[in-house]
Amino acid sequence: MSTTVTEPETIGSIDWQEINLYRFFAFVLAPPTPDCYTFLSQPVVPSALADLWNKLGCEGAFPGFAWLSTYELYESAYIALFEVGVPEPPVPLFESAHNKSRPAQEIALENTYFYGVLGLKSDPSRGVPDYLITQLEFLSALRYLAEHTPDEEIAVSLLRAESEFIGRHLLNWIPDAVAKLNQSGAPGFPVLMTLLERFIKN
Numbered sequence: 311m312s313t314t315v316t317e318p319e320t321i322g323s324i325d326w327q328e329i330n331l332y333r334f335f336a337f338v339l340a341p342p343t344p345d346c347y348t349f350l351s352q353p354v355v356p357s358a359l360a361d362l363w364n365k366l367g368c369e370g371a372f373p374g375f376a377w378l379s380t381y382e383l384y385e386s387a388y389i390a391l392f393e394v395g396v397p398e399p400p401v402p403l404f405e406s407a408h409n410k411s412r413p414a415q416e417i418a419l420e421n422t423y424f425y426g427v428l429g430l431k432s433d434p435s436r437g438v439p440d441y442l443i444t445q446l447e448f449l450s451a452l453r454y455l456a457e458h459t460p461d462e463e464i465a466v467s468l469l470r471a472e473s474e475f476i477g478r479h480l481l482n483w484i485p486d487a488v489a490k491l492n493q494s495g496a497p498g499f500p501v502l503m504t505l506l507e508r509f510i511k512n
Contacts, residue, residue: 326362332450335506339403339499340443341393342385350377350384350498359501366508376497391496401490405440408483414440417479424448424475428455445480480510 338346349355356375363372378384392403405421406414421439425431425448438444449472456468488507491500 324358326365330450330453331509332446332453335502335509336443336446336450338502339446339506342381342388344381347378347381347384359505362505363501366505366512368504368508373501375501378497387496387499391491391494391499400494401487403442403487404438405442405445405479405483406438408486411482421445421479424471424479427471428452440479445475449475449480476510484510 338350340346355377359375360372378387390399391401392399398407402408406417409417418439421444422431425439425444428448428451430448430451452468452472452475456465456472459465459468484503484507488500488503491503494500
């Protein structure tokens with residue numbers, strides 16, 4: 311499963327009511343790219359994210375959004391947090407690393423089953439089926455289809471599948487990942503993941 315996530319050149323043009331937030335979070339939490347670094351480096355980003363924080367009803371005051379001063383620092387921070395570590399990274403971005411209530415293979419198979427509902431397959435070269443970005447891309451596709459089908463019954467069914475997938479998968483591990491990130495002292499990423507957590511809880 312693969313979608314190309316593109317964002318506007320300036321975050322000031324974002325209408326949070328209109329944007330597909332699944333795609334937004336897939337873009338900002340995916341492996342580093344120059345486009346994402348440039349996007350998050352814009353001076354207006356902190357105020358735009360503070361606005362999203364309030365719109366989503368996050369608890370407490372917005373903590374601020376400090377970003378990394380160079381692309382190299384962004385890339386190394388991402389790798390150190392999400393991709394490298396012994397026996398695993400500090401905050402792996404896949405469900406089975408956090409949800410130990412079921413075997414990893416079972417979690418992967420259930421994710422794959424959900425993707426199959428839309429005839430989608432995860433791309434093994436980009437990550438395992440329970441990888442965060444794959445999950446967000448699937449939810450993005452579900453939401454898009456639900457909002458653009460003329461058949462109300464199908465729309466209701468797709469929204470039900472969206473809610474079930476979030477409940478069975480993302481809510482089982484995103485809060486744990488947020489807690490770990492909040493203890494990491496890393497800039498930027500804890501705020502982005504906290505916003506994602508609130509969004510899926512809503």
